[in-house]
Amino acid sequence: MARVVVDVMLKPEILDPQGQAVQRALPRLGFEGISDVRQGKRFELEVDGPVDEAALARIHDLAESFLANTVIEDFVVKVEEPAEVAEAAK
Amino acid sequence: MARVVVDVMLKPEILDPQGQAVQRALPRLGFEGISDVRQGKRFELEVDGPVDEAALARIHDLAESFLANTVIEDFVVKVEEPAEVAEAAK
Amino acid sequence: MTARIGVVTFPGSLDDRDTRRAIRIAGAEPVALWHKDKDLKQVDAVVLCGGFSYGDYLRAGAIARFSPVMEPLIEQAKAGLPVLGICNGFQILTEAHLLPGGMLGNDHLHFICRDQKLRVENAETAWTGDYRQGQEISIPLKNMDGRYVADARTVDALEAEGRVVFRYLDVNPNGSLNDIAGITNEAGNVVGLMPHPEHAVEPLIGTGRTDGLPFFTSILKKLVNA
């Protein structure tokens, strides 16, 4: 079983009040030096069977037609490397 | 300027109604072979200056105290490699 | 002779009974439609009502849009069947691309429930014939994801073609572009709006005004006179 991740973010030209709310709060929390924050969604899909070209193509379709609304959102499909997770979490 | 990403996901033992709703919809859309879906948040932070150990540590604190609700969520901090983005998006 | 107006119930629909009541008060015959049936029961028009279909999980309206009932609905709407989407129904219509643009979370990030003033910008759609052009009305607004967005070209086209049907007055309650509260498709048979006309059809109840009733009398007249 493998994990495929779909990241969905608002298109850059669309106002992201959630991201802005986070950014506005940063100085209050004592964080400087972050010039922009955007908030999006992350989907983790557990895929049965091999994640080959065909499987990825299908997930791409799924993201395009369902997980993202491409009128307002962009998306990225990635296969999650187990190592990467461990690395990042440390 | 560099981009740091914070992925926030519900802890595995916590009910994820959103992910479940997505998963239950998949067969209706003709997608089989996805055994689990979890939905979380993705924050993209544009950081001024170098993303060194110190900066990452500060973002880790930010994630822990603000971006994630650690009572119910786990988070991962990653520096986004420009190459990786391009690769995945293709 | 009266008209038969369908109201679709999705899992998580909330205002289906209220909408059927409003249709009844207007003098038409409400017909309950079920999301799992690929069947519109030969109704003369359809209302997609408010609520949180599928909990509004993923995106408001995104999962409902793939329900079996949407297949005939999309097909017949394109062929001219009058369809009104209220709140969640509006969201479903944009997700189904029957109306352009999309709906996002309110810019203040809170659910908002208020008595909202609107201006009727287009009194010629299937659902607004009983209003006067430019008329100001007040009906309840209540939602989490009411911010209408679209790319600049789409918004320009909507404005140029008179397809903005309602505009917020006094306050823009959610950050919608151009204060847009409701829009229509090119043919004028499909209308979507965020505020809830079905909650403004009886004196005493809700805000106590009946500013929403003309939606339902408009469509009735149009169908009966057709």
Add this chain to the structure above:
Amino acid sequence: MSRTPLDTVEHAAATPDVELPWAELGLKKDEYERVVEILGRRPTGAELAMYSVMWSEHCSYKSSKVHLRQFGEKAPESDALLVGIGENAGVVDVGQGYAVTFKVESHNHPSYVEPYQGAATGVGGIVRDIIAMGARPVAVVDPLRFGAADHPDTKRVLPGVVAGIGGYGNCLGLPNIGGEVVFDACYQGNPLVNAGAIGVMRHEDIHLAKASGAGNKVILYGARTGGDGIGGASILASETFDDAKPSKRPAVQVGDPFQEKLLIECTLEAFAEKLVVGIQDLGAAGLSCATSELASNGSGGMRVTLDDVPLRDSTLSPEEILMSESQERMCAVVEPAKVDRFLEICEKWDVIATVIGEVTDGDRLEIFWHGGKIVDVDPRTVAHDGPVYERPYARPDWQDALQADDANKLPRPASAAELKAQVLKLVGSPNQASKKWITSQYDHFVQGNTVLAQPEDSGMIRVDEESGLGVAIATDGNGRYAKLDPYTGAQLALAEAYRNVATTGAKPLAVSDCLNFGSPEDPAVMWQFAEAVRGLADGCLQLGTPVTGGNVSLYNQTGEAAIHPTPVVAVLGVIDDVARRTPVAFQEEGQLLYLLGDTREEFGGSAWSQVVHDHLGGLPPAVDLERERLLAEILISASRDGMIDSAHDLSDGGLVQAVVESALLGGKGARLVVPDGLDAFTFLFSESAGRAVVAVPRSEELRFTDMCGARGLPATRVGVVDGAAVEVQGEFALTLDELRETHENTIPALLA
């Protein structure tokens, strides 16, 4: 994973010396010994799990039971009561064949830990109680209390709680029609998140939580069972029986309002087709509670196969499954011939439903796991025979000093300018300020039957579209009054809620309550509790409004510091025709303002003493329940006969607060005249109970004053609806704009 051996009943009998972690599960030694005595052997792990959770304070009311009995013993005669205390919620006859069920519950601690989810699941829980009675939920209310308004933690807790209540209730399609928001430093570490719900049904649809009829099936439906809220059971599972346990169990429960909405619809559809013999929601103590209560309230026993429970987490042990508090689950008892249809309805609504057992003709509750019998108990001993404590209680030694610190002696405004400044300060203080920023996050309109919602004195819902029959509900509580005198404080809460219902024109019928107190192990707190219950029970007897149910929340304290004793009272009323309801807002210029009731120098616990002097001392206002009853009769008659166009009850903040609210809501000012015998200060700020201000059309003045005179209710003309300011003749005037600015900006400035 091998558990060797499974702790079955036989195994327990054969291994009497095995030590069980009863202390870690919260049982006292004598309680554990009592379990052993009941069973005649040591309990199995699963049995211990059930007893420990069902005998907890939360489920067994062991500290409060001896006092709560008064609600039954002193219950007034009432034809309206159809189902009383003891069921999931009480049921009241409101006429025309309709019955109404309502109840208030607390979700205090979870809401402090995780404000959004804690408050959300609080709404979910109370709504399931209402569905379990057979009713369609029609509205919710949310009495809330937080720490100081300007404390940083309030900014964490309040927005989350409000978003959670809205997020859940809005998604269920339940209009929120009332509640309270109170700030006081005493709630800093212990916010009070109480939630109430009302449901409507026909008399013949009332359902009870009981399992009868041998052979009938027990169906669990709704969400899958996960490891929610099972801290204790996990200890049991890991330490005693199985060390290969995953340690990860959720600390917080996440609600799924969408799932609950489906539960409402499929339950009501099953009721409508008469498929259900008995029903129980799963709340605290989950399956332990549902199975033992269903079985003990029915005629027979019950056999349950735990392996059939659909799980979200396959690693759960049987003890954990029994104790899990996963949300959005219900348990129904259904005749075998109707099971298929019941399952069909669940499937229609995409709700998972599973037969997990059946009613037997014995009198035991037997539960099986992997073929072994792990529970064999008399269900009554689990559900009803829990321990009962006679906790010591004593009037605290500081009570006299507190009462002697008389608020009536505080310095009063010395000039008209000072009086005006204090009015402005009061109206803009967090407790008196408009709560619109909060309540606009709640849907008031859904279901299309809302006649009145906040900020009216009570919420009102139309029940019948043809006749206009409606119900009203108000919730009130004043911890400051109750701290000064818990007996009187509880009666004042009752009196205020009763008055609020009557002010809108509805006749008060019945009471639910949520009693929020500190630790019962502190004799001073226990005294407060005992006094409050006594006061409420006596008050309900006198007013003829029975207590139909409620909730007790104890241990609301941080270290030694308990919250103010806070009995919150909900009163339910009925109105024959909602067209006759009386709103708060001034309707027409020129109408005459009458003050009903007596105004005395009563400032103990008042908003004025808090806002101006940060003071709490003296005695709370006196209660006269006969007067409350008379006032209510006048308000109801006046509404029915069209003698008044608006009315507002007087409570915290006194007359000036009420007049300002009516003026702002109606967009019309008032000119007030200080009546003979009163000074301006007392006239404006006193909090004497049993009062209301009404606006009388000139054409009705004689009829109205005659009625008050004939029935002996003091009615004093104090002014007229007029202009764009609130003016007190000879003292000061404040424009509506000025008042609105302070009244409406306070809360957003603190929280937005």
